[in-house]
Amino acid sequence: EDAARAAEFQARIDQDERIEPNDWMPAAYRKTLTRQISQHAHSEIVGMLPEGNWITRAPSLRRKAALLAKVQDECGHGLYLYAAAETLGTSREELVDAMLAGKAKYSSIFNYPTLTWADIGTIGWLVDGAAIMNQIPLCRCSYGPYARAMIRVCKEESFHQRQGFEIMVTLCRGTAEQKAMAQNALDRWWWPVLMMFGPPDQASQHGDTSTRWKIKRFSNDELRQKFVDATVPQAQFLGLTIPDPGMKQNENGNWEYSPIDWEEFKQVLAGNGPCNRDRLAARRKAHEEGAWVREAAMAYAEKRKSRQLA
Numbered sequence: 001e002d003a004a005r006a007a008e009f010q011a012r013i014d015q016d017e018r019i020e021p022n023d024w025m026p027a028a029y030r031k032t033l034t035r036q037i038s039q040h041a042h043s044e045i046v047g048m049l050p051e052g053n054w055i056t057r058a059p060s061l062r063r064k065a066a067l068l069a070k071v072q073d074e075c076g077h078g079l080y081l082y083a084a085a086e087t088l089g090t091s092r093e094e095l096v097d098a099m100l101a102g103k104a105k106y107s108s109i110f111n112y113p114t115l116t117w118a119d120i121g122t123i124g125w126l127v128d129g130a131a132i133m134n135q136i137p138l139c140r141c142s143y144g145p146y147a148r149a150m151i152r153v154c155k156e157e158s159f160h161q162r163q164g165f166e167i168m169v170t171l172c173r174g175t176a177e178q179k180a181m182a183q184n185a186l187d188r189w190w191w192p193v194l195m196m197f198g199p200p201d202q203a204s205q206h207g208d209t210s211t212r213w214k215i216k217r218f219s220n221d222e223l224r225q226k227f228v229d230a231t232v233p234q235a236q237f238l239g240l241t242i243p244d245p246g247m248k249q250n251e252n253g254n255w256e257y258s259p260i261d262w263e264e265f266k267q268v269l270a271g272n273g274p275c276n277r278d279r280l281a282a283r284r285k286a287h288e289e290g291a292w293v294r295e296a297a298m299a300y301a302e303k304r305k306s307r308q309l310a
């Protein structure tokens with residue numbers, strides 16, 4: 001009977017129907033979506049840390065207001081995504097606990113430090129640029145709650161990307177020192193950003209099944225290439241040099257890049273990136289210090305319930 005149901009399920013996917021929480025779905029579909037959506041949620045939450053580091057040091061009130069808004073947006077994205085993951089049957093507490101225990105993944109990119117203000121521009125320009133490239137197709141993902149959450153997330157990400165690019169434009173039109181700071185940030189972030197798209201296609205464990213289920217619409221390498229092609233003209237506009245001297249444009253117009261250091265990616269995923277330990281420690285501290293808020297909310301909910309019953 002399960003085989004018949006799985007065939008029926010695949011037929012719905014093939015017809016571009018949306019799968020909703022109460023629909024029948026293969027256990028593996030539920031599992032891989034819970035994995036991806038929760039990793040995505042953790043990335044948004046951990047992603048607040050590198051930029052949060054610059055809120056008190058933003059160079060002007062306008063920059064500070066934009067950065068504050070951006071970091072708050074990321075918190076909101078994390079919350080929508082936890083809510084979307086919960087519709088698959090795992091509680092937010094369980095998902096968050098797995099992250100705090102270091103058992104769940106979050107994006108490799110957030111394990112790198114933000115050393116100067118130019119890093120904030122570069123994160124907006126490249127990290128959010130890469131996130132948009134990856135997330136726009138997720139608006140058409142087969143799972144309804146995830147696809148719908150992605151629409152608003154993508155609108156906000158596009159504001160984040162512009163905010164970052166504008167910081168880069170300002171720095172690149174500024175003093176020689178500011179321009180050098182922008183170049184230095186690009187030098188440090190370029191390769192880690194290319195790793196955000198995940199391992200090369202032949203090493204992507206989930207790629208094929210996720211494509212068959214229309215969770216993924218493009219492969220890791222396809223999205224990485226689209227991103228590189230979109231970014232090269234932007235770097236040229238800024239007058240910055242991508243730290244890949246071997247890069248060249250082929251006859252199809254695509255920019256071919258040099259091999260990526262997948263050993264570095266592996267190390268970051270294994271918990272040995274420059275900031276993995278700091279990031280988890282910061283999340284654990286925030287979680288512990290927020291315990292009283294969760295307890296107060298629960299106590300309030302209980303009180304309301306007993307009042308309604310009385």
Ligand code: ACO
Pocket residue numbers: 035036039040041043044047105106107108109127128131134195196197198199203204205206207210220269
């Ligand atoms: N950082 C950390 N882990 C990664 C990364 C990365 N950049 N890329 C891949 N991985 C992990 C996968 O999660 C998977 O691990 P798992 O089996 O333990 O879950 C493993 O490496 C193998 O990768 P794939 O088989 O290619 O995994 P998948 O098909 O899920 O593709 C991808 C990875 C593209 C990241 C996909 O999960 C995705 O699109 N996720 C949603 C977007 C997202 O999470 N973005 C977060 C960063 S953007 C932001 O938050 C601003």
